[in-house]
Amino acid sequence: MSEPLVLGFETSCDETGVGLVRGQTLLADALATSVGEHERFGGVVPEIASRAHLEAMVPTVHRALADAGVTPDDVDAIAVTSGPGLTGALLVGVAAAKAYALALDKPLYGVNHLAAHVAVDELQHGRLAEPSIALLVSGGHSSLLLVPDLARDVESLGRTIDDAAGEAFDKVARVLGLPFPGGPPIDKAAREGDATAIDFPRGLTGPRDAPYDFSFSGLKTAVARWIEARQRAGEPVPVADVAASFQEAVADVLTAKAVRACRDTGVDHLVLGGGVAANSRLRALAEERCTAAGIVLRVPSPRLCTDNGAMVAALGSRLVEAGVTPSEPDLGADSSLPI
Ligand code: KG4
Numbered sequence: 001m002s003e004p005l006v007l008g009f010e011t012s013c014d015e016t017g018v019g020l021v022r023g024q025t026l027l028a029d030a031l032a033t034s035v036g037e038h039e040r041f042g043g044v045v046p047e048i049a050s051r052a053h054l055e056a057m058v059p060t061v062h063r064a065l066a067d068a069g070v071t072p073d074d075v076d077a078i079a080v081t082s083g084p085g086l087t088g089a090l091l092v093g094v095a096a097a098k099a100y101a102l103a104l105d106k107p108l109y110g111v112n113h114l115a116a117h118v119a120v121d122e123l124q125h126g127r128l129a130e131p132s133i134a135l136l137v138s139g140g141h142s143s144l145l146l147v148p149d150l151a152r153d154v155e156s157l158g159r160t161i162d163d164a165a166g167e168a169f170d171k172v173a174r175v176l177g178l179p180f181p182g183g184p185p186i187d188k189a190a191r192e193g194d195a196t197a198i199d200f201p202r203g204l205t206g207p208r209d210a211p212y213d214f215s216f217s218g219l220k221t222a223v224a225r226w227i228e229a230r231q232r233a234g235e236p237v238p239v240a241d242v243a244a245s246f247q248e249a250v251a252d253v254l255t256a257k258a259v260r261a262c263r264d265t266g267v268d269h270l271v272l273g274g275g276v277a278a279n280s281r282l283r284a285l286a287e288e289r290c291t292a293a294g295i296v297l298r299v300p301s302p303r304l305c306t307d308n309g310a311m312v313a314a315l316g317s318r319l320v321e322a323g324v325t326p327s328e329p330d331l332g333a334d335s336s337l338p339i
């Protein structure tokens with residue numbers, strides 16, 4: 001018998017993702033996004049995201065099934081992000097997943113969005129080494145995780161105490177006059193800039209600071225103040241240098257803490273995930289520091305780093321394989337679901 005076919009739903013933020021995975025093989029990864037509708041607000045507007053999910057959900061499911069060349073009856077199990085994320089956005093995905101599970105009479109698995117960001121790497125690089133350390137950096141979260149068992153035991157080592165890394169990219173892009181979401185345009189602008197031009201602060205890196213927690217709010221404010229000072233002095237803002245120096249500060253802290261977590265726990269495998277893991281400097285610096293420390297680094301392709309349905313299907317597939325008990329019919333959405 002072939003491995004189970006898992007349908008995954010992701011709606012925690014502004015991407016409506018529907019993925020189909022068989023075992024660890026990706027069959028379809030259909031995506032709709034409301035990102036353009038949030039651009040003029042400089043951040044995701046929850047109600048706009050929820051309405052967009054509602055409209056896009058069924059067409060995206062149909063697209064995923066067509067892309068994979070399967071019918072709803074072929075599906076063996078359904079997985080859905082039940083948190084963390086925007087409550088209204090999550091509710092649309094959970095309701096849709098329940099409807100399909102009920103109609104198809106298949107088990108439903110509510111999954112944690114962060115664990116799904118880790119699981120997606122298996123679709124590209126095969127079985128994750130366990131234990132691994134995971135560095136997850138996106139618009140909604142920045143976390144260091146210890147992953148002894150992806151299906152049953154994922155532990156939080158540290159997280160951001162204020163802004164997420166992606167949020168800092170988005171806010172800095174805004175003050176630089178770059179479009180939303182800010183990560184890709186900063187990444188691009190930084191290529192022409194000097195990363196050593198401005199010495200921006202590295203948050204929470206003092207000897208008394210929590211070793212695995214992050215803080216990006218001070219960095220964001222420092223960038224805004226630096227730009228204001230230039231403008232007050234009537235001098236032009238060197239966008240590429242600011243972008244490169246800011247990006248360097250973020251990549252430096254993230255990779256230093258991830259490598260430290262590996263060293264302290266004796267784990268020699270690191271996996272990156274989340275939208276910010278698409279950042280070219282973060283990827284290069286992680287590669288450099290992991291090589292120096294003898295750590296095996298795994299980074300999914302940028303398309304799989306950002307939110308998508310395949311990651312949820314990938315984790316669902318792991319849960320089915322591990323014989324984890326499916327969720328109860330009263331599965332809810334939890335905006336701050338712990339790992
Ligand atoms: O994982 P994701 O798609 O959604 C959330 O769960 O938040 O991450 C989106 C975030 C945004 O803040 C975006 O600016 C950031 O990922 N991002 C990047 C890059 N591509 C996306 N940040 C830095 N460099 C990039 N190349």
Ligand code: ZN
Pocket residue numbers: 113117138140274275306307
């Ligand atoms: Zn995410």
